[in-house]
Amino acid sequence: xxFLGNVIxxxxxxxxxxxxxxxxxxxxxxxxxxxxxxxxxDPDFRSKVEPxxxxxxxxxxxxxxxxxxxxxxxxASGIACVIAPSFARIFYRNSINTGLPIMECAxxxxxxxxxDQIEIDTDTGAIKDITTGKEYQASAFPAFIGEIISSDxxxxxxxxxxxx
Amino acid sequence: MxxxxxxxILAMHSGKNECAPGELIEAKLDLLLGNDITTPPAIDIxxxxxxxxxxxxxxxxxxxxxxxxxxxxxxxxxxxRMRDFAxxxxxxxxxxxxxxxMGVEHVIIPENGLVKPGDVIIGADxxxxxxxxxxxxxTGVGSTDLACAMAAGTTWFRVPEAIRVELHGKLNPYCxxxxxxxxxIGKIGVDGALYDSLEFTGDxxxxxxxxxxxxxxNMAIECGGKNGIFPVDEKTIEYxxxxxxxxxxQAPSWxxxxxxxxxxxxxxxxxxxxxxxxSFPHLPSNTHAVGTFEKITIDQVVIGSCTNGRLEDMEKAxxxxxxxxxxxxxxxxxxxxxxxxxxxxxxxxxLEIFVDAxxxxxxxxxxxxLGGHMGVLAKGEKCVSTTNRNFVGxxxxxxSEVYLAGVEVAAASAVLGYIGSPEEL
Numbered sequence: 035x036x037f038l039g040n041v042i043x044x045x046x047x048x049x050x051x052x053x054x055x056x057x058x059x060x061x062x063x064x065x066x067x068x069x070x071x072x073x074x075x076d077p078d079f080r081s082k083v084e085p086x087x088x089x090x091x092x093x094x095x096x097x098x099x100x101x102x103x104x105x106x107x108x109x110a111s112g113i114a115c116v117i118a119p120s121f122a123r124i125f126y127r128n129s130i131n132t133g134l135p136i137m138e139c140a141x142x143x144x145x146x147x148x149x150d151q152i153e154i155d156t157d158t159g160a161i162k163d164i165t166t167g168k169e170y171q172a173s174a175f176p177a178f179i180g181e182i183i184s185s186d187x188x189x190x191x192x193x194x195x196x197x198x
Numbered sequence: 199m200x201x202x203x204x205x206x207i208l209a210m211h212s213g214k215n216e217c218a219p220g221e222l223i224e225a226k227l228d229l230l231l232g233n234d235i236t237t238p239p240a241i242d243i244x245x246x247x248x249x250x251x252x253x254x255x256x257x258x259x260x261x262x263x264x265x266x267x268x269x270x271x272x273x274x275x276x277x278x279r280m281r282d283f284a285x286x287x288x289x290x291x292x293x294x295x296x297x298x299x300m301g302v303e304h305v306i307i308p309e310n311g312l313v314k315p316g317d318v319i320i321g322a323d324x325x326x327x328x329x330x331x332x333x334x335x336x337t338g339v340g341s342t343d344l345a346c347a348m349a350a351g352t353t354w355f356r357v358p359e360a361i362r363v364e365l366h367g368k369l370n371p372y373c374x375x376x377x378x379x380x381x382x383i384g385k386i387g388v389d390g391a392l393y394d395s396l397e398f399t400g401d402x403x404x405x406x407x408x409x410x411x412x413x414x415x416n417m418a419i420e421c422g423g424k425n426g427i428f429p430v431d432e433k434t435i436e437y438x439x440x441x442x443x444x445x446x447x448q449a450p451s452w453x454x455x456x457x458x459x460x461x462x463x464x465x466x467x468x469x470x471x472x473x474x475x476x477s478f479p480h481l482p483s484n485t486h487a488v489g490t491f492e493k494i495t496i497d498q499v500v501i502g503s504c505t506n507g508r509l510e511d512m513e514k515a516x517x518x519x520x521x522x523x524x525x526x527x528x529x530x531x532x533x534x535x536x537x538x539x540x541x542x543x544x545x546x547x548x549l550e551i552f553v554d555a556x557x558x559x560x561x562x563x564x565x566x567x568l569g570g571h572m573g574v575l576a577k578g579e580k581c582v583s584t585t586n587r588n589f590v591g592x593x594x595x596x597x598s599e600v601y602l603a604g605v606e607v608a609a610a611s612a613v614l615g616y617i618g619s620p621e622e623l
Contacts (some may be wrong), residue, residue, distance in 0.1 A: 094388055
């Protein structure tokens with residue numbers, strides 16, 4: 035999938051407690067979660083985010099809890115993709131499973147600025163910063179992960195495996 | 199090529215003789231876990247996709263512990279959703295509030311003898327890595343993973359690289375497993391073990407109690423680890439034999455790391471060099487030894503959680519609080535981690551010591567650890583907590599501060615009114 039969007043940039047170790055504070059986990063309705071996404075880290079996130087925007091962050095994005103509510107809240111906020119040098123492993127799984135595109139690319143994380151307009155291709159891993167003209171290449175997903183993604187997430191993969 | 203303990207367990211559970219780091223495997227699961235926050239979305243997925251019956255009603259554990267006893271109407275609905283599903287599916291290990299065996303999930307699962315060496319366990323809770331203490335492979339996943347695993351009885355893993363953590367010597371007084379893991383996280387950072395297994399070894403292992411080992415593995419996730427795992431020794435067997443149904447006398451003969459197992463790196467820790475540790479806001483890696491920082495006055499102390507809610511933790515807290523009183527203006531909240539811990543603490547007179555010392559004693563719940571209930575912080579408040587995370591807003595207002603510590607520092611700080619060691623009492 036190709037996306038063109040503006041960048042919202044954050045630092046390293048963005049944890050699941052700031053992505054969606056636990057006090058809002060008495061629901062799993064995605065719109066309700068999106069209403070509080072990032073509020074303890076960036077109170078302006080809700081007002082500035084536009085559909086198709088892309089989060090570019092530092093390493094270990096999504097560290098902390100196993101709450102799948104975190105990628106769900108980000109996706110429901112309209113974010114098209116998260117780019118970071120590395121993702122915490124449960125967040126990584128949860129993103130694949132819930133269909134939030136993620137890309138691992140340390141150079142892009144370092145080189146792209148807040149507010150830049152970037153174009154990405156989640157199939158090829160190509161990242162182009164339209165504002166600066168710089169190009170980057172994200173790591174490819176392992177083949178098995180690609181299979182899960184192309185099976186419409188883990189649920190689709192499991193259904194076909196179980197013959198349901 | 200030689201394999202680590204984790205790699206051997208994953209190979210055994212995926213029908214292979216061996217597996218290598220980076221390989222993606224499909225593993226059979228021995229136990230699955232969900233709580234009142236992560237299970238309802240898993241049930242939604244399970245039912246919406248017509249998965250029908252769970253793969254094995256005796257291999258799934260459901261625990262209403264996070265926002266239970268229900269903190270509000272929405273939380274009550276989430277608990278009810280899980281309870282109704284558990285009843286409908288006849289889930290064997292659904293633990294209701296107040297029943298024997300109930301409590302905080304990672305306290306009760308080992309306590310109830312549900313995990314064994316060599317098992318593969320996933321839980322929709324990041325601290326599922328706790329059970330590595332008994333020589334199991336256990337790790338946290340999300341709700342979709344839980345839903346699919348409840349249907350299939352399997353899940354996929356990327357076989358992890360490993361870091362060997364060599365422990366030598368013995369701990370100093372007032373130090374415990376909590377100080378070991380905070381020290382390690384401080385040393386390698388919050389992503390120092392990202393995607394890796396942490397394999398503990400060395401002559402220091404024998405000196406650590408099972409409670410210490412459970413606390414250490416519990417926080418493997420806080421340095422990014424996929425799992426933490428201890429070798430099985432006499433203490434493990436003794437612990438399991440008293441808890442596993444039918445007793446437990448012998449770990450699988452293959453359950454040890456091969457002499458030529460490959461490790462990304464080795465971290466050597468002299469246990470005697472560790473001082474009581476405190477992780478300052480807002481990362482568990484922001485560690486400082488007690489006595490090396492200026493006086494920090496506090497508003498609240500929390501003792502409990504899946505990290506430090508075991509009987510040994512209650513006993514350590516009581517030893518410090520006995521005959522003393524919490525400082526003026528300090529709220530000290532103590533949460534025994536399970537009904538069994540609560541009952542034993544009652545029998546041993548610990549709860550009376552806590553009440554006499556001016557503490558709040560709560561039913562087992564995760565409540566305050568994640569800013570849910572039973573001790574949420576106001577703007578600007580500071581809390582010393584034996585829990586596992588001190589992220590921004592973790593226990594309440596985004597301008598509140600959480601200082602992570604072991605039980606003895608937490609109890610001493612409650613009496614002192616500032617962060618300090620029992621030696622200052």
